[in-house]
Amino acid sequence: MEEKLSGIVVGGVNYGESDKILNIFTLEQGMVSAKIKGVKKAGAKLKFASEPFCFAEYVFSKSGDRRTVIGASLIDSFYSLREDVYKFYAGSVVLEFVRKFQKENIVSEKLFNLTIEALKDITYTDADYKYSLVKFLVLALEEIGYALDFTGCFECGCKLKDRVFFDYNFGGFFCDECKTDHCREINFSTYQSLLGVINGEQVLSNNLVKCLRLINFYVENKPEEKIKTLTELLNLLNIV
Ligand SMILES: [Zn+2]
Missing domain, CATH: 1.20.1440.120 (Recombination protein O, C-terminal domain)
Incomplete structure (x- = not known):
């Protein structure tokens, strides 16, 4: 099932070779954690969405309590x-x-x-x-x-x-x-x-x-x- 939430990345840890587990504070669901895949590979499309301060509309695939980021449209990176x-x-x-x-x-x-x-x-x-x-x-x-x-x-x-x-x-x-x-x-x-x-x-x-x-x-x-x-x-x- 897909889920769309507005959220900001407040932290995260590396997971495996190129994935991360993010802590995202969302407007609709409060704090959620989500896996994001492949963001440490060169040219990863969703790398921006895994950085602290990234405020975006996130799209997750959700199974049970587990979320994986599958898309994000940037609102502000506070760069x-x-x-x-x-x-x-x-x-x-x-x-x-x-x-x-x-x-x-x-x-x-x-x-x-x-x-x-x-x-x-x-x-x-x-x-x-x-x-x-x-x-x-x-x-x-x-x-x-x-x-x-x-x-x-x-x-x-x-x-x-x-x-x-x-x-x-x-x-x-x-x-x-x-x-x-x-x-x-x-x-x-x-x-x-x-x-x-x-x-x-x-x-x-x-x-x-x-x-x-x-x-x-x-x-x-x-x-x-x-x-x-x-x-x-x-x-x-x-x-x-
Ligand atoms: Zn007094």
Whole structure:
């Protein structure tokens, strides 16, 4: 039986001499894995469809749970990401996030759209790629059930000013009075910058780096996952 799905390649491993098994995040079926044949041979027609970042309408032949890619029409390869090492890492963070957190066969139209939008912003706009990445990570964390809470002090609800403490257990921010044992103080400007990104305001490049560090810390401690490419990007920015 044939099946057509819109999807983006978020990862893959070599299989046999010239085949690959791809992880494709699809709009209609969530994450699926599929074999693609012969893509390591010279001149393979479907080679493009086996590359990370390939966003295409895939045609699969399907028997039981097994899918094999038999055709693909390209929508976007986000090719120019490869011309800028920082943007390339930012794009790779988006793919790694999806690969780590999107479970097989769970449909999430919202996360799919966030993914494509973030890659378009990072690739094609002149805006700071870090801004697009922070926005993606905050919204995507919410989508997978690890939302950060920005409504004010997590305990008393007061509007936070001057000093702010972050507790990764709650994904919440606390005032000086209410801070818990697990809290660590963060720069007020980091908190303000996260809010700024959510509200579509301008944020300084330096502060965006601080936002990324906070999110990296949160992901490592709450869902206890490492987004390796995010750590690598932060290393590249010479900040960690
Ligand atoms: Zn409080």
